[in-house]
Amino acid sequence: METRKNDSGTGSESIRRKDWLGKRFGNLTVVSYDGRDGGKHYWRCLCDCGKETRSCQSNLQSGHTRSCGCRVDPVNTRHFVEGTCLESIKSKKVFANNTSGVRGVYRNKRTGRWSAQITFQGRTRYLGSFEELEDAVRARAKGEKIFQEFLEIHDVPGKQK
Numbered sequence: 001m002e003t004r005k006n007d008s009g010t011g012s013e014s015i016r017r018k019d020w021l022g023k024r025f026g027n028l029t030v031v032s033y034d035g036r037d038g039g040k041h042y043w044r045c046l047c048d049c050g051k052e053t054r055s056c057q058s059n060l061q062s063g064h065t066r067s068c069g070c071r072v073d074p075v076n077t078r079h080f081v082e083g084t085c086l087e088s089i090k091s092k093k094v095f096a097n098n099t100s101g102v103r104g105v106y107r108n109k110r111t112g113r114w115s116a117q118i119t120f121q122g123r124t125r126y127l128g129s130f131e132e133l134e135d136a137v138r139a140r141a142k143g144e145k146i147f148q149e150f151l152e153i154h155d156v157p158g159k160q161k
């Protein structure tokens, strides 16, 4: 058998389907090859939301296409990671019963101090109690950094070997 060097740069002529099937791109899982169109390879992908979509290979590879379109904002392409609803922790919504106007910051009626806490993966972490609201807000913001790091760790689009 002759071994020909096939290195056109993109290698698009030598796609290996089994390397692609089951691959994850954001919310998408490649389920089948969907033919060529205009010199481009297309893949049928199943989105985490349950919808099927057809995606151009290069868009998948570049990270451009990460969902069926239900998640336009790339920041919101991950919903649940290890039991944590990433959208809920990113939400800036303040609960109606909140006294500070800032999520995770509460006034202790007895002491009059401000407490900061953060709920992460089902556990509430106490961040401290503070004389000044600002300090509690700052502590809460610091806690949110943990989330940020968590998000970044999980934002590795289909690690290439």
Ligand SMILES: [Zn+2]
Pocket: 027, 047, 048, 049, 050, 051, 067, 068, 069, 070, 071
């Ligand atoms: Zn979707």
